[in-house]
Amino acid sequence: MSASIGQSIEEAKRHLLEGHLVAVPTETVYGLAANALDGKAVAGIFEAKNRPQFDPLIVHVSSLENAAELLEEIPPAASTLAKKFWPGPLTILLPKRPVIPDLVTAGLGRVGLRNPDHPLTQQLLQALPFPLAAPSANPFGYVSPTTAQHVNDQLGSKISYILDGGSCRIGIESTIIGWENGDAVIYRLGGLSTEVIEEAIGPVRIQNHSSSRPEAPGQLLRHYAPKKKFFLGDIDTLLHSVKPKNPGILSFQKRTVPSPSFHQALSERGDLQEAAKNLFTMLREFDRHNIDCVIAEEVPNRGLGRAINDRLRRAASPEY
Ligand code: TXA
Ligand code: MG
Numbered sequence: 578m579s580a581s582i583g584q585s586i587e588e589a590k591r592h593l594l595e596g597h598l599v600a601v602p603t604e605t606v607y608g609l610a611a612n613a614l615d616g617k618a619v620a621g622i623f624e625a626k627n628r629p630q631f632d633p634l635i636v637h638v639s640s641l642e643n644a645a646e647l648l649e650e651i652p653p654a655a656s657t658l659a660k661k662f663w664p665g666p667l668t669i670l671l672p673k674r675p676v677i678p679d680l681v682t683a684g685l686g687r688v689g690l691r692n693p694d695h696p697l698t699q700q701l702l703q704a705l706p707f708p709l710a711a712p713s714a715n716p717f718g719y720v721s722p723t724t725a726q727h728v729n730d731q732l733g734s735k736i737s738y739i740l741d742g743g744s745c746r747i748g749i750e751s752t753i754i755g756w757e758n759g760d761a762v763i764y765r766l767g768g769l770s771t772e773v774i775e776e777a778i779g780p781v782r783i784q785n786h787s788s789s790r791p792e793a794p795g796q797l798l799r800h801y802a803p804k805k806k807f808f809l810g811d812i813d814t815l816l817h818s819v820k821p822k823n824p825g826i827l828s829f830q831k832r833t834v835p836s837p838s839f840h841q842a843l844s845e846r847g848d849l850q851e852a853a854k855n856l857f858t859m860l861r862e863f864d865r866h867n868i869d870c871v872i873a874e875e876v877p878n879r880g881l882g883r884a885i886n887d888r889l890r891r892a893a894s895p896e897y
Contacts, residue, residue: 578734582725582741586700592737593618593705598625600714600728601637601701602742603693605666605750605768606721606857607728608637608711609736616678619710623680625735628717633683634710635668635751636690639702644669644690647677647708654761654778658754661777664694666747666768670755681710691751697742713750720803720860720892723748727861748854749884754781766884768853785887803860806870809893815872825863827873839866849881856885860892 580600581588589599593610596618601610609626611618613636623630638644641659645651649672651659658669673688682688693699702709713721714728714736722728725741733739752767754774761781763771775781805825808815812828816835824838829852831845841859843852863871873889876882 579729580733580736580739582729582739584697584741586697586704586740589701589738589740590704593701593709596621597737598622598735600722600725600732600736600739601693601695601698601709601711602725602740602745603637603695603698604664604746605693606723606745606748607714607725607739608635608693608698608709609714609728609732610637610709610711612705613637613681613708613710614676614678615707616680619678619680622710622712625732626712626715626717628712630680631683632712632717633685633689634681634712636677636681636688637693637698637702637709637711638690639692639699639708641692643702643708644692647674647688647690648672649674652756654756657778658774659692662769662774663692664699665692666694666751667691667774668751668753668765668767670753670764687755689753695742695746697740701740720857721750723854723857727858744854744858746854747850748856748858749881749888752884766887768881768884770880771883772880803871803892804864805868807893808870808872809875809889812872812874819870819872821869821872823868825866825868825871827859827863827871829874829876839863839868843876843885849876849879849885852876853881853885856888 592599599610601608668689668691670687670689677688723745725739747768750767752769753765763783826834826840828842830847834840843855875886
């Protein structure tokens, strides 16, 4: 069964006011949204995604002023970041007010807030009397969706409406930042690069890894998992050692590959932004093709490349 898909803000609003789920476009990935202040509606998100309730949700707001109504306080560094990068791919963790149900934050004291940079979702947020809780609109543990079609393919039967805003401009999830004893910590590398954040507020610590009780379960090692076996390293060396009969190959740039194989280049001209935008669509493509495994290489480890490599390493991780 498929959801109804369209571009009507009115329609999206009607479903959300009734407590139903609507998939919404953002500049990073599509989100699976519900009224963030309604515990029952939020419970529906966990159910549709098959998401464990220890994994908290990001809350989407339309301005810093709206964010302030949900928070105990906004420290100066947080307000600097929000003023500079919102709307944009940055989620800020701050102490929440009780108005945010505990289910949204999985009982944690901080809520992750973000103002997404997509015209349709901006309009929708401005038209609604509440903020939107929205994780990425994919089944838990799978690759995030960057088109309305991706959402419909996997969650169509569980969603009232998909607001179609085209393909996501950035293509990987937001960067998540918070503070511990006054020090800035990045919990998830994402669409806003560490370099750009450090220019604004000085040095940050990256705590992008965790195993047992993750502060941000996006840190779970095997989290962006395509279904095919995934090898990451030097492509020629891997082809030689794994000896697949019919491999999928994911390279950063244009290159020659053996035949038969199914090859995709993240960016033929070696552009990291283009690579980020293509990443999740290409991972999904491999799952649709009749290949033995995927052999992939890392991209240059700077700017958005760090977030891309993070997703590739998780896809390749044998652990859950
Ligand atoms: O770009 C994005 O961030 C997209 C779009 C839809 O906004 N959302 C997204 O949500 O990627 P999700 O749920 O797939 O990933 C959010 C991550 C999770 O790893 C979650 O654990 C972490 O953010 N997170 C959310 N709220 C948190 C909190 N209060 N404390 C710690 N981590 C939190
Ligand atoms: Mg997700």
